[in-house]
Amino acid sequence: MRHSASAFGFAFDATLDVLSSVIVLWRYSNAAAVHSAHREYIACVVLGFLFVLSSLCILGKAIHDLATKMPPEVDDFLFSVSIVSGLTCAVLAVAKFMLGRVLTSRALITDGFNSLVGAVMGFSILISAEVFKHHTDVWFLDGTIGVLIGLIILSYGVKLLKDMVPRVRQTRNYERFE
Numbered sequence: 001m002r003h004s005a006s007a008f009g010f011a012f013d014a015t016l017d018v019l020s021s022v023i024v025l026w027r028y029s030n031a032a033a034v035h036s037a038h039r040e041y042i043a044c045v046v047l048g049f050l051f052v053l054s055s056l057c058i059l060g061k062a063i064h065d066l067a068t069k070m071p072p073e074v075d076d077f078l079f080s081v082s083i084v085s086g087l088t089c090a091v092l093a094v095a096k097f098m099l100g101r102v103l104t105s106r107a108l109i110t111d112g113f114n115s116l117v118g119a120v121m122g123f124s125i126l127i128s129a130e131v132f133k134h135h136t137d138v139w140f141l142d143g144t145i146g147v148l149i150g151l152i153i154l155s156y157g158v159k160l161l162k163d164m165v166p167r168v169r170q171t172r173n174y175e176r177f178e
Contacts, residue, residue: 008061008146013118013153014085016054020047020111027107038171043107044164051114051157055150062146071139072132079129086122089115106164113156121149 027043030036064070096112099105128142 008058012054012057013114013121016050017089017111017114017118019050020114023047023050024105024107024111027105038168040105040107041164041167041171044110044160045168047107047110047114048157048160048164051153051160055154055157058146058153059150062143062150065146066140066143069139070143071136072128072142078125082122082125086119086126089118089122093119110156110160117149117153124149 023043023046027039030039093112093115096108096115100108100112124145125142128145131138131141
């Protein structure tokens with residue numbers, strides 16, 4: 001699926017997943033700031049910004065593919081990577097959600113959401129590839145799934161920014177950290 005909107009979104013989300021994990025690591029990197037609300041809110045704002053940026057890129061690619069009526073090209077390597085990555089992202093999402101609940105960390109739960117989106121994208125590549133193999137008249141399925149995933153990521157990113165930016169402002173004078 002060389003020209004797949006879902007594959008592009010999947011690759012972009014994999015990059016976003018790495019960045020969001022780095023942000024969560026930064027959030028917990030200072031032992032003195034493990035319980036820092038301010039640090040948690042900053043991590044969530046950065047994640048929200050990355051979600052919005054990622055969604056705009058995914059939406060742009062998906063809309064372009066739909067506008068130019070670009071059919072996806074099936075590739076066996078991407079197909080197998082999608083299975084492994086989809087399962088791995090699903091397991092990571094569950095672990096991050098559980099750990100986020102235990103630690104009451106919105107940043108970790110948001111990172112779990114990002115892994116869940118990665119799993120959905122991985123499996124959507126499989127679904128759209130199988131459907132396209134048997135019904136080439138449904139070429140738009142891949143781009144449509146890309147648009148839907150982009151809109152979900154965009155709405156979550158905007159909600160995160162809307163919730164967390166005021167909290168960063170409220171807590172910036174309460175906690176000082178290195």
